[in-house]
Amino acid sequence: MGEETGMSCNSDLVRRSTVADAEEVCHVLRRSITKCCVEDHWNDSTKLAEWLANKTTENVRAWIEADGNYVVVAESGGKIVGVAMLLPSGTLALCYLQPEVRFRGVGKALLTAIEAEARRRGFERIELESTQTAHAFYVRNGYIDCGPVNVRFGSEGFPMTKSLGNPTK
Secondary structure (H helix, E strand, O other): OOOEEOOOOOOOEEEEOOHHHHHHHHHHHHHHHHHHOHHHHOOOHHHHHHHHOOOOHHHHHHHHHOOOOEEEEEEEOOEEEEEEEEOOOOEEEEEEEOHHHOOOOHHHHHHHHHHHHHHHOOOOEEEEEEOHHHHHHHHHOOOEEOOOOEEEOOEEEEEEEEEOOOOOO
16 A cells, blocks of 8 residues: 555545644544543543543654554545554554544545555454444444453443454564
8 A cells, every 4th residue: 555545435535644744633633532432431521631641742743653653644625534543563543533524434444544554564453442432333344342341541442353364474
């Protein structure tokens, strides 16, 4: 997969993120968690503050720059509306959208880009820990539960995995 891949899932473009995107990506993360993940944090200010604590422009810049991380963004109308990040371990660490683009194929486009990169890297599977909010999305996209529920920030996290069909890494 190249640095830029046009996707037709109601986003204009899914592309590799650059450090210049850090502030806008941070805004997407913070707004998505605050507005879309209410069933995970229940607007509890302590839970929300803990979840958002590391969602800073500086941290996002570091995540984009880190060796082995693969960060992609979805753009629509010239604005970043979603972000996803694959870690060097094959773990999907982030997949967040602006509330306005939920259920319009943008998350699927991001996931498709991440899965393509994971396959390119030779991974047999992707692992992630889903929020309650995103769990059904991952199930619809072929992910299965693979372990006991974890509790972090007072919210449940669901370990999930998806086979990519690669032989061995």
